Amino acid sequence: MVSLNSSFYLGLNGVNAARAGLNVTGNNIANINTEGYSRQSAELAARRDQQSGTLLLGTGVDIQKVSAARDQLVESAFTKQTAQFGYHDELYQRLRHLEGIMEENDTTGLAQSMQRFFSGLEEAATRPDQLAPRQELLESASSLALELRSRYRHLEEMQAQSNFEVETMVEQVNTLTEQIASLNIQISSQAKDPQNLIDERGRLINQLSDLVGIDVFQMENRIVQINLKNTGYIIVGSTESTPLGTQLDAANFNYYDITYPVNGVTTDISSDLNFGRIEATLQMRDTEIPALKRRLDNLAAGLIQNVNTLHQTGIALDGATTGLNFFSPFVSGAPGPDNNYGAAGTIALSTDVAGQPDMIGLSATGAAGDNTIGNQLAALRQAVSVIDSDGDNVYDTGSFEQYYQGTLSGLGSAVYASEEAQNANEALLRQTENRRSELSSVSLDEEAVKLTQFQRAFQASSKFISVIDQLTGDIINQLR
Amino acid sequence: MSYRISEFQNTREFLYYNAKSQMDELETLEHIASGKRVNQASDDPIDHQRIQQMKTELMENSDFSKSIQTMLSEYNVVESSLNAIRDSLERVSELAIQGANETYGANGRDTIADEMEELYLGIISTLNTRHEGKYLFSGTATNTEPFQDTVTGNYSGNSDIAQIRISSSDTLASNIPGDEVAYGAGGQGSNEDILDLIQDLVTELRADNTPGIQTNLPRLKQTIDRVNGLIAGIGSKTVRLVNSQNYYQDFEINLRETMSELEDADMAEEISILNQNRTAQEAQYRSQSAILDRTLLDYLG
Numbered sequence: 062m063v064s065l066n067s068s069f070y071l072g073l074n075g076v077n078a079a080r081a082g083l084n085v086t087g088n089n090i091a092n093i094n095t096e097g098y099s100r101q102s103a104e105l106a107a108r109r110d111q112q113s114g115t116l117l118l119g120t121g122v123d124i125q126k127v128s129a130a131r132d133q134l135v136e137s138a139f140t141k142q143t144a145q146f147g148y149h150d151e152l153y154q155r156l157r158h159l160e161g162i163m164e165e166n167d168t169t170g171l172a173q174s175m176q177r178f179f180s181g182l183e184e185a186a187t188r189p190d191q192l193a194p195r196q197e198l199l200e201s202a203s204s205l206a207l208e209l210r211s212r213y214r215h216l217e218e219m220q221a222q223s224n225f226e227v228e229t230m231v232e233q234v235n236t237l238t239e240q241i242a243s244l245n246i247q248i249s250s251q252a253k254d255p256q257n258l259i260d261e262r263g264r265l266i267n268q269l270s271d272l273v274g275i276d277v278f279q280m281e282n283r284i285v286q287i288n289l290k291n292t293g294y295i296i297v298g299s300t301e302s303t304p305l306g307t308q309l310d311a312a313n314f315n316y317y318d319i320t321y322p323v324n325g326v327t328t329d330i331s332s333d334l335n336f337g338r339i340e341a342t343l344q345m346r347d348t349e350i351p352a353l354k355r356r357l358d359n360l361a362a363g364l365i366q367n368v369n370t371l372h373q374t375g376i377a378l379d380g381a382t383t384g385l386n387f388f389s390p391f392v393s394g395a396p397g398p399d400n401n402y403g404a405a406g407t408i409a410l411s412t413d414v415a416g417q418p419d420m421i422g423l424s425a426t427g428a429a430g431d432n433t434i435g436n437q438l439a440a441l442r443q444a445v446s447v448i449d450s451d452g453d454n455v456y457d458t459g460s461f462e463q464y465y466q467g468t469l470s471g472l473g474s475a476v477y478a479s480e481e482a483q484n485a486n487e488a489l490l491r492q493t494e495n496r497r498s499e500l501s502s503v504s505l506d507e508e509a510v511k512l513t514q515f516q517r518a519f520q521a522s523s524k525f526i527s528v529i530d531q532l533t534g535d536i537i538n539q540l541r
Numbered sequence: 542m543s544y545r546i547s548e549f550q551n552t553r554e555f556l557y558y559n560a561k562s563q564m565d566e567l568e569t570l571e572h573i574a575s576g577k578r579v580n581q582a583s584d585d586p587i588d589h590q591r592i593q594q595m596k597t598e599l600m601e602n603s604d605f606s607k608s609i610q611t612m613l614s615e616y617n618v619v620e621s622s623l624n625a626i627r628d629s630l631e632r633v634s635e636l637a638i639q640g641a642n643e644t645y646g647a648n649g650r651d652t653i654a655d656e657m658e659e660l661y662l663g664i665i666s667t668l669n670t671r672h673e674g675k676y677l678f679s680g681t682a683t684n685t686e687p688f689q690d691t692v693t694g695n696y697s698g699n700s701d702i703a704q705i706r707i708s709s710s711d712t713l714a715s716n717i718p719g720d721e722v723a724y725g726a727g728g729q730g731s732n733e734d735i736l737d738l739i740q741d742l743v744t745e746l747r748a749d750n751t752p753g754i755q756t757n758l759p760r761l762k763q764t765i766d767r768v769n770g771l772i773a774g775i776g777s778k779t780v781r782l783v784n785s786q787n788y789y790q791d792f793e794i795n796l797r798e799t800m801s802e803l804e805d806a807d808m809a810e811e812i813s814i815l816n817q818n819r820t821a822q823e824a825q826y827r828s829q830s831a832i833l834d835r836t837l838l839d840y841l842g
Contacts, residue, residue: 093548160581165593172593176600183604187611187705187715190675190683430675430683432703436712442601443709462597470590473582480583491557495550502547509837 065536068529074121075522078105081124082515089503097264099129099501101256102511129256130501133279136263139493140270140277144290144336146483146490147271151341153483155223156476159349162215163472171212172465174205179442179462185423186435190378195418199410206388206408209361213405216354223346224316230272230339231305231319237269238302241287246300249282259283274336290335294321305330316346349475354405355398356468361408362401363448364461365391367441369411375422375434385413385422398452555829562822569815572806579804588803595800601709602789602796608705609786612715613779618672619717620775625667626722626735627768629660633739634761636660640746641754654746661739665691668719678719687719694736696720696729707785713778717771725767733764 085103092098104125110117165172181198188194244262248255262285266277274290280299287297296303306320306327318329319339331347334340365388372387389411394400414420423435441447447459458464572578582589639645640653665688668678675683679698687698698719704712725733732738738760745753 157583160583164581172596176597180600180604183608183706187608188673189703191673424681426681426699426701428681428683428699428701430679430681430703430716431701432681432705436704436706439706440709463594466590466593466597469582469593470586473584473586473589476581476583477586491553494553498547498550498553499545502549504545504547506837507545509841513841 065529065533069526071121072522072526072529074108075525076519078103078122078124079515079519079522083512083519085127086508086511086515090505090508093503093505095260097260097267098503099131099256099260099263100503101127101129104128126253127256129254129259131259131263132497132500135493135497135500137277139497140267140275142486142490142493143267144270144274146486147338148274148336148341149479149483149486151338152344153476153479155219155341155345156349156472156479158219159216159345159353160472160476162212162219163353163469165469171205171208172462172469174201174208175462175465177201178205179439182435182439182442185421186432186439189423189432189435190429192378192418195378195421195423198421199414199416199418202387203410203415206410209357209405209408213354213357216350216357217406220316220346220350220354223342223350227317227319227339227342227346228307230342231307231317234269234272234296234339235302235304237265237272238287238296238304241265241269241285241297242300242302245284245297249284249299254283270337272337273334273339289321289330289333292330292333294323294330294333296321313347319343353468353472355401356464357405358399358401358403359448359450360461360464360468361405362391362393363456363459363464364388365404365408366393367444367447367456368438371434371437371441372422374425375438376424376427377422378419378424378429380424380427380429382420383422385420386411387414387421393449393454396453400452400454401449551829551832555825559822559825559829562818562825566815566818566822569811569818572811573808573815576806576808577804578806592800592804595796595803599793599796599800602793605707606786606789609707609782609789612705612707612713613782613786615672615677615715616775616779616782618670619677620772620779622667622670622677623722623768623772623775626664627765627772629664629667630735630761630765630768633657633660633742634758634765637742637754637758637761640742641751641758643751647749650746650749654743657739657743657746661736661743662691664735664739665694668723676719677716678722680716680718680720688723688736694723694729694734694740696723707782713782717775722768722771725764732760733767735764735768738764 082103082105085101089100104127106123106125108120108123111120164170178198178201181194181201184194185198241262244258244265248258248262251258266275266285266287269275269287275296276288276290278286278288280286284299285297286295286299288295294303296305303322306322307317308320308327308329309315310318310329319331319334320327321330322328323330331343334343368387369390373384375385376383377385387410389407389409391401391404391407394402409415423438424431425433442462443460445459446456447461448464449456450458450464571580579585579589579592636653636657640650645653668688669686670677676685676687676698679685679687681701681703682698685697687696688694689697696719700718700720702714702718703716705715707713720729723729723735724737725731725735727733730737738757742754742757745751745757
């Protein structure tokens with residue numbers, strides 16, 4: 062027979078279950094704003110029946126476990142999308158910055174300076190015997206040189222900045238992988254799923270994938286293994302993380318390479334990274350900015366060399382001095398993509414003419430009114446073969462102004478395309494985030510219903526106890 | 542399709558679209574404030590390049606226009622100088638005809654010779670005209686006074702002609718060397734040499750040699766014709782310059798028109814976009830506040 066005493070415990074069991082349920086609900090509500098939190102629910106199951114005489118009677122409820130609404134497919138899609146968005150977002154922001162550096166408007170800018178310089182040449186060629194237009198020419202040439210140098214320096218600063226950020230990001234990656242590995246240990250040592258720890262680990266994994274593309278593998282014992290995306294480089298193993306390293310690359314202006322110990326040998330894996338903010342930053346540092354710098358270098362080298370070659374044949378206003386340089390000479394290096402490296406960073410008026418407008422050689426005969434060389438210099442504006450675009454030390458493209466316009470619009474197209482990609486990936490990320498929210502996030506309406514549900518259960522179980530109590534009292538009273 | 546919408550999906554969507562609307566609004570405001578549709582290359586890379594190209598062309602045009610302006614003002618001075626020389630030669634011609642007349646006596650011829658010498662000096666001084674600090678008739682040696690020796694009439698300049706660029710492919714001579722003006726194609730001492738001619742006339746007048754004066758009369762006519770030829774040459778060059786300048790002006794108007802089509806914002810359109818955007822934002826705020834107001838917790842005891 063079932064004793065009344067045991068019924069007390071049945072009631073208590075119900076109260077406990079309701080309390081646990083309330084607790085889970087309370088926890089959900091408390092974490093409504095927690096990033097990466099997956100809503101939890103208490104999984105209840107009826108206890109095993111007990112033989113009572115000829116009957117099998119229920120013995121109450123068991124809380125089997127607290128489960129979390131989490132879907133591996135959705136989680137991994139989110140991780141993947143986070144890495145892609147991280148890459149495109151970082152690239153877009155940085156390209157925007159780059160476009161800002163090259164900003165051009167109605168009053169300032171490299172194109173403006175270049176126009177002023179050529180106007181100065183035209184004017185000086187029209188009135189070669191006068192000092193005023195020569196002075197004007199020197200001013201405009203010097204401001205063009207300054208403009209080139211300062212844009213170039215900004216690009217170099219941005220490149221150096223990207224480099225330091227790569228180092229910082231690698232440190233962040235290492236901190237994250239270390240934390241994930243330590244969570245792995247804690248999670249695997251528990252008997253039941255420690256949902257909050259698993260959520261925390263998931264949050265860290267997403268932070269990690271924002272920085273660098275990763276593949277996440279679910280192993281036994283709730284452990285995750287993390288590889289760099291599409292590679293065999295394990296950065297989080299079952300219980301320990303392998304930190305990425307940085308080392309100076311002498312072949313790349315002493316910028317940092319990212320390294321991984323492959324079979325114990327420190328190996329440069331910079332080019333093996335896929336997506337994430339690190340790849341975008343590396344791409345800026347090693348591809349986008351150098352390409353822009355190269356174009357400025359080509360422009361500056363073409364300008365220096367073509368102007369100087371003509372200017373050396375010109376005779377100054379004194380009718381005798383010749384062979385002078387207009388800009389400080391720049392000698393191209395051996396053929397190769399960087400043959401003009403640094404030209405835009407150093408372009409300046411030569412000491413032959415700086416501050417001495419009468420030393421500008423515009424005359425071919427020595428006569429003050431002769432402007433033969435001046436005209437040839439002015440015609441450089443329209444010349445179509447003045448820039449070496451492919452690093453073979455042969456002038457093959459032009460004109461100066463068109464080359465620079467091409468540079469600007471190339472950059473503009475890159476920014477435009479990257480903005481589109483960023484928008485598209487943001488939309489995709491939002492979609493995945495919504496899918497994840499649908500499944501995992503807390504809904505207050507739902508929790509309100511559960512709250513009421515467990516409240517009622519609690520009240521009913523309490524009532525049950527009070528009924529048993531009353532019956533027990535009645536029996537005791539009968540014995541009197 | 543699950544019907545489960547979590548608490549902050551709404552909020553996230555709202556924040557996203559609201560931020561987007563605000564970005565759009567900012568962009569529209571930028572267009573309205575700057576009056577331009579294309580402010581950076583990334584706004585429209587292709588149009589941006591065309592606009593830059595046109596700006597360059599405009600600058601080139603204005604440079605060439607400026608050169609033309611400089612030349613026109615120089616041509617003006619050259620033309621009036623040549624006119625003055627021609628007028629002087631006309632007077633010389635009148636005087637020579639008077640001098641050749643047998644009725645004049647030796648005294649009369651002396652007076653005529655005196656006036657002719659004055660005219661001679663006047664012509665030399667005209668040939669030494671300076672404009673903006675440079676000698677107009679000394680070839681490209683513009684710092685050298687071309688006719689320093691009034692007795693010999695020797696030329697100290699050179700015979701070079703400076704070419705000025707009036708378009709990317711065309712140049713135009715900016716000066717007439719002094720030896721060409723004074724001596725003509727035949728060079729110093731030739732039949733058409735103005736200075737030599739006047740000196741000869743003076744010599745004959747002082748010598749009372751009327752046949753000698755008469756033999757020089759055809760030279761005078763020849764020389765005046767030659768100077769008229771020079772004046773006509775300058776005139777036709779002036780016409781060409783003015784034409785070019787008109788062309789540049791028309792071209793500039795066309796270019797600015799095209800550029801404006803490419804670059805400028807359509808204000809009516811921008812403002813209506815702004816209004817649409819405002820309406821959209823209003824709707825976003827209203828709907829979001831309606832959603833935020835509503836939760837089951839309000840209805841449960």
